[in-house]
Amino acid sequence: MKLKKQVTVCGAAIFCVAVFSLYLMLDRVQHDPTRHQNGGNFPRSQISVLQNRIEQLEQLLEENHEIISHIKDSVLELTANAEGPPAMLPYYTVNGSWVVPPEPRPSFFSISPQDCQFALGGRGQKPELQMLTVSEELPFDNVDGGVWRQGFDISYDPHDWDAEDLQVFVVPHSHNDPGWIKTFDKYYTEQTQHILNSMVSKLQEDPRRRFLWAEVSFFAKWWDNINVQKRAAVRRLVGNGQLEIATGGWVMPDEANSHYFALIDQLIEGHQWLERNLGATPRSGWAVDPFGYSSTMPYLLRRANLTSMLIQRVHYAIKKHFAATHSLEFMWRQTWDSDSSTDIFCHMMPFYSYDVPHTCGPDPKICCQFDFKRLPGGRINCPWKVPPRAITEANVAERAALLLDQYRKKSQLFRSNVLLVPLGDDFRYDKPQEWDAQFFNYQRLFDFFNSRPNLHVQAQFGTLSDYFDALYKRTGVEPGARPPGFPVLSGDFFSYADREDHYWTGYYTSRPFYKSLDRVLEAHLRGAEVLYSLAAAHARRSGLAGRYPLSDFTLLTEARRTLGLFQHHDAITGTAKEAVVVDYGVRLLRSLVNLKQVIIHAAHYLVLGDKETYHFDPEAPFLQVDDTRLSHDALPERTVIQLDSSPRFVVLFNPLEQERFSMVSLLVNSPRVRVLSEEGQPLAVQISAHWSSATEAVPDVYQVSVPVRLPALGLGVLQLQLGLDGHRTLPSSVRIYLHGRQLSVSRHEAFPLRVIDSGTSDFALSNRYMQVWFSGLTGLLKGSGLCFLAEHPKGG
Numbered sequence: 001m002k003l004k005k006q007v008t009v010c011g012a013a014i015f016c017v018a019v020f021s022l023y024l025m026l027d028r029v030q031h032d033p034t035r036h037q038n039g040g041n042f043p044r045s046q047i048s049v050l051q052n053r054i055e056q057l058e059q060l061l062e063e064n065h066e067i068i069s070h071i072k073d074s075v076l077e078l079t080a081n082a083e084g085p086p087a088m089l090p091y092y093t094v095n096g097s098w099v100v101p102p103e104p105r106p107s108f109f110s111i112s113p114q115d116c117q118f119a120l121g122g123r124g125q126k127p128e129l130q131m132l133t134v135s136e137e138l139p140f141d142n143v144d145g146g147v148w149r150q151g152f153d154i155s156y157d158p159h160d161w162d163a164e165d166l167q168v169f170v171v172p173h174s175h176n177d178p179g180w181i182k183t184f185d186k187y188y189t190e191q192t193q194h195i196l197n198s199m200v201s202k203l204q205e206d207p208r209r210r211f212l213w214a215e216v217s218f219f220a221k222w223w224d225n226i227n228v229q230k231r232a233a234v235r236r237l238v239g240n241g242q243l244e245i246a247t248g249g250w251v252m253p254d255e256a257n258s259h260y261f262a263l264i265d266q267l268i269e270g271h272q273w274l275e276r277n278l279g280a281t282p283r284s285g286w287a288v289d290p291f292g293y294s295s296t297m298p299y300l301l302r303r304a305n306l307t308s309m310l311i312q313r314v315h316y317a318i319k320k321h322f323a324a325t326h327s328l329e330f331m332w333r334q335t336w337d338s339d340s341s342t343d344i345f346c347h348m349m350p351f352y353s354y355d356v357p358h359t360c361g362p363d364p365k366i367c368c369q370f371d372f373k374r375l376p377g378g379r380i381n382c383p384w385k386v387p388p389r390a391i392t393e394a395n396v397a398e399r400a401a402l403l404l405d406q407y408r409k410k411s412q413l414f415r416s417n418v419l420l421v422p423l424g425d426d427f428r429y430d431k432p433q434e435w436d437a438q439f440f441n442y443q444r445l446f447d448f449f450n451s452r453p454n455l456h457v458q459a460q461f462g463t464l465s466d467y468f469d470a471l472y473k474r475t476g477v478e479p480g481a482r483p484p485g486f487p488v489l490s491g492d493f494f495s496y497a498d499r500e501d502h503y504w505t506g507y508y509t510s511r512p513f514y515k516s517l518d519r520v521l522e523a524h525l526r527g528a529e530v531l532y533s534l535a536a537a538h539a540r541r542s543g544l545a546g547r548y549p550l551s552d553f554t555l556l557t558e559a560r561r562t563l564g565l566f567q568h569h570d571a572i573t574g575t576a577k578e579a580v581v582v583d584y585g586v587r588l589l590r591s592l593v594n595l596k597q598v599i600i601h602a603a604h605y606l607v608l609g610d611k612e613t614y615h616f617d618p619e620a621p622f623l624q625v626d627d628t629r630l631s632h633d634a635l636p637e638r639t640v641i642q643l644d645s646s647p648r649f650v651v652l653f654n655p656l657e658q659e660r661f662s663m664v665s666l667l668v669n670s671p672r673v674r675v676l677s678e679e680g681q682p683l684a685v686q687i688s689a690h691w692s693s694a695t696e697a698v699p700d701v702y703q704v705s706v707p708v709r710l711p712a713l714g715l716g717v718l719q720l721q722l723g724l725d726g727h728r729t730l731p732s733s734v735r736i737y738l739h740g741r742q743l744s745v746s747r748h749e750a751f752p753l754r755v756i757d758s759g760t761s762d763f764a765l766s767n768r769y770m771q772v773w774f775s776g777l778t779g780l781l782k783g784s785g786l787c788f789l790a791e792h793p794k795g796g
Helices: 002-030 033-037 044-083 131-137 184-205 216-223 228-239 260-277 296-303 316-324 364-370 396-411 432-450 464-475 512-541 552-566 578-607
Strands: 166-175 211-213 243-245 284-287 308-311 329-332 344-348 418-426 457-461 488-490 648-653 660-668 673-676 685-691 697-710 715-722 729-731 734-737 753-756 763-766 770-774 781-786
Touching: 131 316, 166 396, 166 432, 166 464, 184 211, 184 216, 184 228, 184 432, 216 260, 216 552, 228 243, 243 464, 260 296, 260 512, 260 552, 284 296, 284 464, 296 344, 308 464, 364 396, 396 418, 396 432, 396 457, 418 464, 432 457, 512 552, 512 578, 552 578, 578 648, 578 715, 648 660, 648 697, 660 715, 673 685, 673 697, 697 715
Parallel strands: 166 211, 166 418, 166 457, 211 243, 284 308, 308 344, 329 488, 685 729, 734 753
Antiparallel strands: 329 344, 648 715, 660 697, 673 715, 685 697, 763 770, 770 781
8 A cells, every 4th residue: 555655646746747847838938038029920930930849849748648647557557566466365474373365356246046947946847756755755675576576567458559559669789888897999809890890781781770889989999990981881871870879978978976077078079079970960868787877967968969868777676666657758857957948858778687688578588589699509598498499480470479478568668659679788799690690580570560460560670769759759749858748757866776685886986096096187188178279279379380289189189088988887987807997097097197298288388478489399398297107006196396596486277267266285305495476476385294104204305385376277387496484484283193102203393293192082173264173083084163253343
């Protein structure tokens, strides 16, 4: 404030001097003696002199105006510097209390009710099915249901279809896990590439054939290894509807552990690949293998413009309840949605699994007889000891009647006369013989059905979207709209049990190291994409694209696909074999290292004031990374900044869209350190020992903690110097509770340390905002509470 007054007074003085000078000039012109001698009759020479002086006066007025403007700008700038950022820097008082200045703008804003749909609750129709309520009301008693052990007996009247035929869509599919028992590459080499190669040739043999695929990660790898002719054939198959890519994500992701950022990212990566290479846009979602389902995924699929979806792994008791109430197909709505804008039509498969024995109807013993890969002489057979039989003219009537009975029973669980029958399993159709066995035998059954109107059934091969389109047509609604009478559901389908008390919940926490590494890669990918975009855009706009490594985009793509691959429901879940987990870990680490290079290159370019001086040298990077990992299963080792006579600079990046105030902790080699802002202002810091265990401090390594405020999507620079600023440096104090154990404790003269040999009473840590209690016996957190400070009535 004092600086502002001084500058204002100085500016006013300069202004007065300038005005006074102008006044003297005017006075001199008015009292010119030659003017009085001539009685007002000016010679031409005098008029010329007067014009020159008037012009000089105008020039002086303009200069004076510029001076005043400069003074005004200087005052404003100095005022901003005096009252702006420096005042926002945290500091601590002499008694060791940290003071964080208030936010420069309000932290909370008024919210209109229209800003949040859930604020309008009660105006829309409430869902008939709320999963919390359903779960509370179900007995979960697991009563034996007969041939459908987890269900009930199903009966029907043969005349139920006299008015409207049963329309059956048999959907051949192959579920390919991008890593589970084998690694991604081994699966591709040994099975997946053969499935896709056979698909191209076998689908072209008969236009009535259909096939469903979901995992774009495998499809993209195969695409890179096929010729132009085969690519053209694939595009034709997609174009004429024989081949459908369902969901279109890079993988079929887990929905319990994956962060929504990664879910969206793998979905975008897959959709962009399909658009770029096949010109295809997915319409329907297919999720047969994730171990439970989040309500987030239907929301994302709906926002990605999908209209329908399918799920399978739902608790068997919920499936039984939904089957009994004809609720296996529903509109899935977000709990906060009051106007159905998030609705997506969902089909829940009713039986135990997505394999062939559990998809044609309620009796797996019969359905297995129509899995023609299990014909006698093959590598697999039916566990129920009744093998399939090839369909011939002699047995087609008997076999068709047996299968139709299962179709009719299954259709009794649904509200329409359109029936979906998946035909596949894990890594199916990897041999040409299976393609022939399934397609030839089923086509003979279909021909028999379709040639006998008295059976009131029409059967065909189809894709998932073929099924949904037929259902919408039968119910008289547009694709994605709610068919009349179909229920609305909100909530999720966790936790999942496939039988008895076999709950699939351990994967929520299994292999936590790799779950953590997933989040680390995710954060680095976000930061690298933002920085690369900013740097590349500036380089192109400035004509410096030739100097900047635009090839880093390839590293970004690889990292994005690695992150997407790890969202697979056998990857981030930790349910894969050990060798497969190692393969995932190596991929994650390689992408993490590459992303750090992208970040280094972009940050180097962006922090330079003169971009013309930028020089890309991969052998001599301008910046170092903040930590390193020696292997995929190793913890990160933080970089220790070596301080010497020259200042060291630390570049910080905020990848958030909001200004961020946070504590930055760095490791240095000396407790005597000063930290300056980018403008050279000293910052408040705390110096601590760096502990390798509860009682061992790392020698010659110290932690410096600095509270900093970073702009949204912005970079900040800190200067570290050798030296000590007693007014702004706070050494940490440490108390160690040994509880009677004889342990040696590292001590350092720079930091106060109290060793308490005994005592088990609880202790607390507190500041002006909150207080936290810990167990004196274990050191674990016991509770916390907010601190409410009241001002003194007299303002003291």
